[in-house]
Amino acid sequence: MGNIARRRTSALALAVVAASAVAGCSTGTAGSTGAAGTPHPGGTLRLGLDYTPSCLDPQQAGEGPDLEVLESLTFQDPRSGDIGPALASSWEIAPDATSFTFHLREGVTFSDGSALDASVVKDNLDGITKLGATASNSGAGLAGVTAVTAPDPRTVTVTFGAPNAQFLQATSTPALAVLSRASLAVPASERCAGKIVGTGPFVLTSYTAKQEIVLSKRQGYAWGPPSRQHTGDAYLDRVEIKVLPEAATRTGSLSSGQLDVSSNIAPQDEPQFDGNGFTLLSHDNPGVVLSLCPNERRPVLQDKAVRQALQKAVNRPEVVSTFLSPRYRPATSVLSSTTPGYTDLGAALAYDPDGAKALLDAAGWRPGPDGIRVRDGARLSLDVIFGRPQSLELIQQQLRGVGIELTLRQLQISELQSQYAADNFDFFLLDSTRADPDVLRTLFGRAQLSGADPLKAALTTQAGSLDPQVRWRAAAEAQRSLVEDAHVIPVNEQAQVIGVSDTVHGIGFTATSGISFYDAWLS
Numbered sequence: 001m002g003n004i005a006r007r008r009t010s011a012l013a014l015a016v017v018a019a020s021a022v023a024g025c026s027t028g029t030a031g032s033t034g035a036a037g038t039p040h041p042g043g044t045l046r047l048g049l050d051y052t053p054s055c056l057d058p059q060q061a062g063e064g065p066d067l068e069v070l071e072s073l074t075f076q077d078p079r080s081g082d083i084g085p086a087l088a089s090s091w092e093i094a095p096d097a098t099s100f101t102f103h104l105r106e107g108v109t110f111s112d113g114s115a116l117d118a119s120v121v122k123d124n125l126d127g128i129t130k131l132g133a134t135a136s137n138s139g140a141g142l143a144g145v146t147a148v149t150a151p152d153p154r155t156v157t158v159t160f161g162a163p164n165a166q167f168l169q170a171t172s173t174p175a176l177a178v179l180s181r182a183s184l185a186v187p188a189s190e191r192c193a194g195k196i197v198g199t200g201p202f203v204l205t206s207y208t209a210k211q212e213i214v215l216s217k218r219q220g221y222a223w224g225p226p227s228r229q230h231t232g233d234a235y236l237d238r239v240e241i242k243v244l245p246e247a248a249t250r251t252g253s254l255s256s257g258q259l260d261v262s263s264n265i266a267p268q269d270e271p272q273f274d275g276n277g278f279t280l281l282s283h284d285n286p287g288v289v290l291s292l293c294p295n296e297r298r299p300v301l302q303d304k305a306v307r308q309a310l311q312k313a314v315n316r317p318e319v320v321s322t323f324l325s326p327r328y329r330p331a332t333s334v335l336s337s338t339t340p341g342y343t344d345l346g347a348a349l350a351y352d353p354d355g356a357k358a359l360l361d362a363a364g365w366r367p368g369p370d371g372i373r374v375r376d377g378a379r380l381s382l383d384v385i386f387g388r389p390q391s392l393e394l395i396q397q398q399l400r401g402v403g404i405e406l407t408l409r410q411l412q413i414s415e416l417q418s419q420y421a422a423d424n425f426d427f428f429l430l431d432s433t434r435a436d437p438d439v440l441r442t443l444f445g446r447a448q449l450s451g452a453d454p455l456k457a458a459l460t461t462q463a464g465s466l467d468p469q470v471r472w473r474a475a476a477e478a479q480r481s482l483v484e485d486a487h488v489i490p491v492n493e494q495a496q497v498i499g500v501s502d503t504v505h506g507i508g509f510t511a512t513s514g515i516s517f518y519d520a521w522l523s
Contacts, residue, residue: 039230039506043522044238047515048250050264052210052243054413055192058174059128059138065241066514067215068234069111070177070198073102073121075225076169076435076511078283081340083168086225087116087178087199088156097163097466102171104154108223110180111203118150124178125158134188140442141170163464165471166438173434173512199223201234201518215239215517228518229506235521254278254499260522261507263515265499267325273499282327283509285494286339286435288443289331292384292395292427292489300380301426302450305363307486312356313402314395316349320492323391327497331490334440334482338493341437341462341475345483349490356402365403373403383407385419386429391491431494435511437475438463444482455481 053065075086088102108116125148128138147159158167170176180197194207201224202215217234224231242259244250247266254262255272265273265280274280292310294301301307316330329337332346365373365380373380384392384406396406406427411419419425432439441459449455455478462474482488496513506519 037523039235039519039521041233041235041521042237043235044240045236045504045517045520045522046240046242046258046260048244048253048259048262049213049241050247050250050262051245053213056194056204056207056213057179057188057191057196058177059124059179060131060134060188060192065213066174066510066512067204067213068200068202068516068518069196069204069215070174070179071200072173072177073171074168075227076172077227078509078511080227081435081511082227083172084225084227086172087121087223088171091168093168093466095466097165097167097464098161099157099159100167100171101155101157104156105223106154108199110197110199111218112180112182112197114180114182116178116199117153118156119153120181120184121156121178122148122150123181123184125156125176127184128176131188135175137173137442138175141167141173141176143442165463165466166436166441169436169438174514202239205238211243213241213243215241224518229508230519234518235506236517239517251499254501257501260501260504261515262499263496265497267323267328267497269499270325270327270497277502279500279502280327280497281500281507281509282495282497283513284329284336284338285431285433285496285513286336286511287439288334288430288432288488289336289493290390290429290431290491291331291334292491293430294487294489295423295426295428296450296487297423297448298426300378300382303363304450304485305359306365306380307489308484309356309359309363309402310399310404310489311349311483311486312352312359313399313404314349314489314491315351315398316491317351318398319391319394322394324492325497327495329493331492333479334488334490335437335475335479336493339435339437339439340468341472343472343476343479345479348480348483353398353402360403367403371400371403372405379405381405381407382426383409384427384429385409385411385416385425387411387413387416390429392429395491427489433494433512437471437478440475440478440482444478444487447487449487451485452481452487455485455487 058066071087073088074083076083089105091102093100128135128142144160144162144164146161149157183197186195194204201218201221203218205214205216207213217237221233250262251269253259294307296302320328320330332344335342360373364375368374392408399406441463445459458474458477462471465471503523506521508516510516
């Protein structure tokens with residue numbers, strides 16, 4: 001499992017990302033370029049990656065590709081959203097969702113020849129806890145854990161101090177993937193640099209930072225999740241992943257035949273790969289949509305009226321029609337419409353500049369000589385920090401139309417982290433991909449938000465019940481609180497759009513919009 005996708009982040013790294021259909025939800029064009037004969041082994045697939053990875057160990061924080069080198073205890077079907085077996089063949093959950101017992105599949109080995117057993121799984125989970133702040137994503141999945149035990153070589157039990165219904169889905173994510181014991185023994189920094197060994201269908205052959213990742217087929221792989229299209233070894237002999245952050249370089253390399261697949265095709269480049277020997281595939285990202293997050297430690301943003309005015313001043317359909325393509329959608333909640341537990345709050349996110357102006361008038365913010373509002377001699381001027389070019393210039397214009405000045409500060413990853421840590425921002429831009437509504441708890445459960453007690457109660461409720469109806473109802477309450485009180489300014493749903501040569505078949509996506517090579521083959 002795993003796959004090429006940007007790993008998403010929790011609060012600190014949110015600023016870095018500026019970054020399925022699942023049960024009962026619709027999807028974009030998920031899947032494959034279709035069959036062109038019988039799948040056969042062999043060949044090298046060349047893929048262009050749209051960003052520079054900061055770490056290859058998915059247990060640690062930071063952005064990095066999710067390679068099919070490591071596997072997790074469970075697997076989330078990207079079409080149905082169902083959680084199925086992977087390294088664990090079965091499991092039991094306590095009725096109060098405080099303990100989870102996994103039974104490991106027999107005969108699984110790591111690519112270094114060592115066997116998967118309960119003790120190495122326990123050491124992985126204990127190790128994530130010890131990583132602390134460097135394991136923000138994986139640590140969030142294990143938050144509240146009180147014990148990990150291995151009562152026999154095939155059984156692992158994880159116990160929490162309070163109900164934690166999201167944990168089963170968390171065990172399907174790359175963040176809780178299982179490393180070999182030898183990998184656990186090396187320093188975390190070396191694992192980031194590529195010293196990772198897993199049970200997956202590919203082996204990490206080499207890694208040249210900021211340039212290339214090379215994967216090779218794992219011989220003798222025989223334990224893929226049942227929802228895969230085939231069993232046994234991967235078809236591809238080798239996968240070469242070129243780090244190509246410039247969109248023009250990726251599209252040029254794909255169109256010239258130097259690449260077989262390119263991730264993150266820019267909306268303006270989509271038409272040249274829609275036919276002419278290529279196919280566009282897309283997958284709607286589940287989780288938190290691209291959003292502006294207010295820093296509510298700033299007095300001006302503690303004022304709900306100001307935040308709500310911002311909510312009304314953003315014209316989301318215009319953002320999509322101007323900068324994106326039909327593969328993207330305007331936000332209708334803080335969760336994307338492909339996330340389990342999503343609720344439609346489109347009416348609350350309707351463009352209403354007159355309503356925004358009325359709120360600001362009532363709050364004492366009056367238009368100044370240049371149109372930007374002032375109160376008590378202070379301008380209504382705010383800034384946003386972000387990492388990747390987005391549609392912020394248009395949003396800047398939209399906000400100016402109601403008298404709010406927005407300053408854009410595009411920063412490098414290291415600068416974003418330092419500015420976030422120093423609390424030196426009014427907004428940061430985020431999205432976070434995860435096919436479970438608990439993503440709201442991990443992102444906002446500990447945030448310092450004004451008057452957010454009902455929100456935090458709803459987040460706690462959704463985490464505490466195994467009943468989907470209870471969880472979805474609480475998740476809806478949380479979304480409503482975040483949107484109606486404008487703790488989040490959602491903009492648009494995100495999608496993974498890739499360009500694929502017609503010589504590539506069987507390539508697909510995971511539940512978190514990663515690109516999966518396991519079923520891919522070349523003609």
